[in-house]
Every structure is written in structure tokens, then in C-alpha cells.
Amino acid sequence: MEVAAAAVRRSLGQGRPLRCGLGLRGRWPVPAGGVSLRRCSTRGSLEGVNRPVIDRIIRVDHAGEYGANRIYAGQMAVLGRSSVGPVIQQMWNQEKDHLKKFDELMVAYRVRPTVLLPFWNVAGFVLGAGSALLGKKGAMACTVAVEESISDHYNSQIRTLVEEGPEKYKELLQVIKQFRDDEREHHDIGLEHDAEAAPAYSVLKTAIQLGCKAAIFLSERI
Numbered sequence: 001m002e003v004a005a006a007a008v009r010r011s012l013g014q015g016r017p018l019r020c021g022l023g024l025r026g027r028w029p030v031p032a033g034g035v036s037l038r039r040c041s042t043r044g045s046l047e048g049v050n051r052p053v054i055d056r057i058i059r060v061d062h063a064g065e066y067g068a069n070r071i072y073a074g075q076m077a078v079l080g081r082s083s084v085g086p087v088i089q090q091m092w093n094q095e096k097d098h099l100k101k102f103d104e105l106m107v108a109y110r111v112r113p114t115v116l117l118p119f120w121n122v123a124g125f126v127l128g129a130g131s132a133l134l135g136k137k138g139a140m141a142c143t144v145a146v147e148e149s150i151s152d153h154y155n156s157q158i159r160t161l162v163e164e165g166p167e168k169y170k171e172l173l174q175v176i177k178q179f180r181d182d183e184r185e186h187h188d189i190g191l192e193h194d195a196e197a198a199p200a201y202s203v204l205k206t207a208i209q210l211g212c213k214a215a216i217f218l219s220e221r222i
């Protein structure tokens with residue numbers, strides 16, 4: 001019985017100090033959004049966290065930021081040398097910072113990535129490149145659709161974490177709020193670059209957002 005209890009404590013990360021894999025020290029790099037968390041800032045604070053909720057949140061957010069990176073990579077492959085290349089690159093750079101942060105959070109909170117990453121790798125790139133083949137407006141329509149879905153998704157997570165305990169999840173909330181603001185900004189950049197003038201904008205946006213919902217549903221669970 002005691003052996004089983006110890007195994008459960010181990011699986012929950014209890015009864016031993018949290019170790020930051022990679023042996024990294026110091027402060028996290030400051031991403032575009034300006035949030036800075038200390039590495040291993042969750043040390044000693046994993047006790048009492050709602051594991052299923054945290055697992056789900058970090059796994060899906062990591063998958064989302066990974067997918068966003070692949071979308072912008074696909075758009076840059078097609079439109080990198082066009083007039084919107086620098087705008088897309090700027091948004092992509094922020095997504096790289098977001099992904100880096102969730103890579104770190106996965107280690108700190110001991111969350112495994114979704115098994116669907118190889119699929120999001122291909123699907124994200126195909127979506128990015130495919131939308132860019134419709135032209136600059138098509139790429140921006142894709143950005144508006146995806147970023148709106150992601151910022152709504154982050155808002156829903158913020159509500160969940162506030163209900164769970166804003167003090168307990170203070171640092172995670174800070175990260176998600178900052179990223180939500182960044183995604184909102186990407187959404188607005190898409191609109192400023194004539195996303196709504198893309199061919200079949202409404203159909204395209206609805207289809208992409210349905211895909212985002214499915215991706216979120218799956219990445220939270222597997």
C-alpha cells in the first residue's frame with residue numbers, strides 16, 4: 001500500500017523537490033510581450049495545483065503555439081519576399097517566444113506534449129502556405145481566424161485559472177494574459193492588412209476556426 005502511495009506521490013511530483021530539467025538557471029528571456037518569469041519559478045509550488053487542469057492547459061497551449069509557428073513558417077515560405085514578409089516575420093518572432101515559454105513551462109510543470117505534434121507540424125505549415133497561396137489577403141484572413149480562436153481560447157483559460165485560484169496560478173496567468181494580448185494584436189494586424197477582402201473570407205474564416213476548435217479539443221486530451 002505504502003509503495004503504491006509513493007508511486008502516486010511520485011507521479012504527482014510530490015514528496016521531492018521540483019528539478020528544472022536542463023539545469024537552467026537565471027531568468028527566462030523576455031519575449032516580445034514583455035513577460036518575464038524566473039526559471040523554476042514553480043519550484044515548491046506544484047503541491048496543490050489541479051494536475052488535470054494544468055496538464056490540459058499547458059499541453060494545448062504548447063500545441064497551439066507550435067502550430068502557430070508552423071503556420072507562419074508556411075506563410076513565410078510563400079510570401080517571405082513580398083511586401084508583407086516583414087509583418088509576418090514579426091508575428092512569427094513573437095510566436096517563437098511564446099513556444100519557447102511553453103517549452104519551459106512543460107519542463108517546470110512536468111507536462112508531456114500532445115502526441116499530435118507531428119501532425120500539427122504538417123497541418124500548420126500546409127494551412128499557412130495554402131492561405132498564402134491565395135495571396136496576401138488570404139494569409140491575413142488565416143491570421144485573423146487563427147488568432148481570434150487562440151485569444152478566445154486564452155480568455156477561457158484565464159477564467160478557469162481565476163476560478164481555480166488567481167494567487168496559486170499567478171505566474172501562469174501572467175503568461176497567458178500577455179500572450180492573449182499578443183494574439184489579439186496579431187488579429188488586429190491581419191485586419192489592418194485587408195484580411196476581410198480575401199476571397200470567400202467568411203467561409204475561409206469559419207472553416208479555419210472549426211479546424212482550430214478540433215485541434216484544441218484533441219490537443220487537450222491526447
Ligand SMILES: [Fe+2]
Pocket residue numbers: 065068094095098179183
Ligand atoms: Fe502565440
Ligand SMILES: [Fe+2]
Pocket residue numbers: 068091095147182183186
Ligand atoms: Fe499569434
